[in-house]
Amino acid sequence: MAELRREPIARRWVVITKDPIRGPNDYLPYKPPYERPEPKGPCPFCPGNEEMTPKEIFSLRPEGTKWSVRVIPNKFPFFRIEGDFDRRADGMYDTMEAIGAHEIVIESPEHQHLFATMAPEQIERVLLAYRERLLDLKRDVRLQQVLILKNYPGIFNHHPHSHILAMPVLPRGIDDEIGGALDYYRRKDRCIFCDIIKEEISRKQRVVLETVHFLVFCPFASRYPFETWIIPKVHSADFHDLSREMTADLAGAIQSVFASFHSLLSDPPYSVVFHTSPYQSRFHRDEYHWHIEIRLRIGLREGFEWATGFFVNPTPPEHAAAFLREVI
Numbered sequence: 001m002a003e004l005r006r007e008p009i010a011r012r013w014v015v016i017t018k019d020p021i022r023g024p025n026d027y028l029p030y031k032p033p034y035e036r037p038e039p040k041g042p043c044p045f046c047p048g049n050e051e052m053t054p055k056e057i058f059s060l061r062p063e064g065t066k067w068s069v070r071v072i073p074n075k076f077p078f079f080r081i082e083g084d085f086d087r088r089a090d091g092m093y094d095t096m097e098a099i100g101a102h103e104i105v106i107e108s109p110e111h112q113h114l115f116a117t118m119a120p121e122q123i124e125r126v127l128l129a130y131r132e133r134l135l136d137l138k139r140d141v142r143l144q145q146v147l148i149l150k151n152y153p154g155i156f157n158h159h160p161h162s163h164i165l166a167m168p169v170l171p172r173g174i175d176d177e178i179g180g181a182l183d184y185y186r187r188k189d190r191c192i193f194c195d196i197i198k199e200e201i202s203r204k205q206r207v208v209l210e211t212v213h214f215l216v217f218c219p220f221a222s223r224y225p226f227e228t229w230i231i232p233k234v235h236s237a238d239f240h241d242l243s244r245e246m247t248a249d250l251a252g253a254i255q256s257v258f259a260s261f262h263s264l265l266s267d268p269p270y271s272v273v274f275h276t277s278p279y280q281s282r283f284h285r286d287e288y289h290w291h292i293e294i295r296l297r298i299g300l301r302e303g304f305e306w307a308t309g310f311f312v313n314p315t316p317p318e319h320a321a322a323f324l325r326e327v328i
Helices: 024-030 120-137 172-188 192-203 244-265 302-308 317-327
Strands: 003-007 012-016 058-060 069-073 088-090 093-097 101-106 145-152 161-167 207-210 214-217 228-232 270-275 291-296
Touching (some): 058 120, 069 120, 101 120, 120 145, 120 161, 120 244, 172 192, 192 207, 192 228, 207 244, 207 317, 244 291
Antiparallel strands (some): 003 012, 088 093, 101 161, 145 161, 145 270, 228 291, 270 291
8 A cells, every 4th residue: 555645844745655666676777868668578458458457447439349448447556445544643744545546548449549640539538538537536525636647658558548546635736726726716706727818819929729619828937848738718627527529629639739749849758637626615616727738758957946946948938839830
């Protein structure tokens, strides 16, 4: 069982995993330039190898018995659904069991598929799987926050997949973001994200793509080169409230954006996270606005950022948006 430990100065929670405990030799393959070869042996995420994975939680099978998307528990999860919190003190420190959920979404039967090359219909199926799992996890009253996270390429498996993580606490980054949104709403009685959408549409400098339901843009204070957000134009606090029409529209936007990254930056590595409102009812629906944040893992200089909390971005978002618009 993993532990949640609270760092007492910055008041952030850290997951300490013990199954397995990793030593120095486990980290040697991940030294720069961070290129890891395809693992040897059969891929457990490919069709025909389903017995190599834990029993699926959810699947979509639009063509009879052949699956198009599968959701399974992670074999080595950060959070486990079984057990009790067991909140306790460890000297001056606070700790508890890492209760929650950690699921793997296998995004396609095709081993080499990317968001850049997938048909929008397949990305739509992935989004539908996300939605169904978030709705199911919402029933567990112990859970406060759910994140959808995708790292490309995968570290241990290059088959297209993403993670759903349900947590019993609010991560510090999400808590800070919600705090800023609540403060803005108290002062102006408006959603800060909705105001950002209006500002970006009116200025147009940082807009990459506008669809019927979504705005794709490079944020004004982008932390990373080519940082990109996707956000619904009509106020919505929860990703799982997405309609079928909006899901199809979002799938098309995602495919367009990642095809642009693929073309412009020669298939760069990236991370994607879906920020959605916490489950607990004390957070009001009017104040928060769900969105997707995309970070390309290129040209990073993390020592200064780690030391100071400042980000250094050598590609102004106005230029990044212009580059991306040219290839969309």
